[in-house]
Amino acid sequence: MLHAIKPASMSPATAMPRDAAPRKRPKPGERREQILQCLAGMLEEPGAERITTAALAQRLQVSEAALYRHFASKAQMFEALIEFIERSMFGMINQIVQAQESGLVQASRIVQALLGFAEKNAGLCRVMAGDALVGEHARLQVRMNQFFERVEAALRQSLKLAVEQGATGAEFDPLQRAQLLAAYVSGCLFLFARTGPGCMSANSVERSLRVLLA
Structure with a gap:
């Protein structure tokens, strides 16, 4: 996932397993971090093409609307x-x-x-x-x-x-x-x-x- 210097807002230790279901009630800021970890993980996959918000939401098992509560756009x-x-x-x-x-x-x-x-x-x-x-x-x-x-x-x-x-x-x-x-x-x-x-x-x-x- 994401490695290197570990800023408080994004560290490998908080990475979400790719196939795991997200928490029902994530802590403040946790969902945003999960979204970014998941996006970075999808970009790592061999043959990865242009990633859509629909595919990202499906991977996270949330709705696209849930993504847009944390980011105004992709x-x-x-x-x-x-x-x-x-x-x-x-x-x-x-x-x-x-x-x-x-x-x-x-x-x-x-x-x-x-x-x-x-x-x-x-x-x-x-x-x-x-x-x-x-x-x-x-x-x-x-x-x-x-x-x-x-x-x-x-x-x-x-x-x-x-x-x-x-x-x-x-x-x-x-x-x-x-x-x-x-x-x-x-x-x-x-x-x-x-x-x-x-x-x-x-x-x-x-x-x-x-x-x-x-």
Whole structure:
């Protein structure tokens, strides 16, 4: 289901088993969390196509009206998943920047964190890659684009630090390298979404990063 940093509003421990009946009287906020866990779980399923609110309601064994008591639209459900991605990843990026003094190490760890998150969250990986957003409201893809712009900005900042630290060659351009790293991440996410997790080893990622940051 959902793995990574565990914000209070969405943690794997509260995930609802896919075939279990929901509680008759869920606690405040619990139904909303169940809906998001179920949506993420359905996105993980092999061959998953565009998910309808009818299919989601059927999986949860509730009416569509019950879904709309918590979300005004399916787009809002996807926005909540994107918010989880943002909170998780930017929280992780902040931790990396604070823990690592080396700009090159920061950039490498940011890329590894993004790919690790995607591998552990196959459903959310499809959201990040844009695959799950095809046919959905256009603002969702806009928001994911903004997410990657922020990621690229974080990478650029780390690589500028690397230049200041004298850890790069004379021809090293932080802007271009940040763009290359962001493109590499996007390509990996697309590959994960198409073939599933486990298609790239940690060693393969490390080798790629050595080339991209050389």
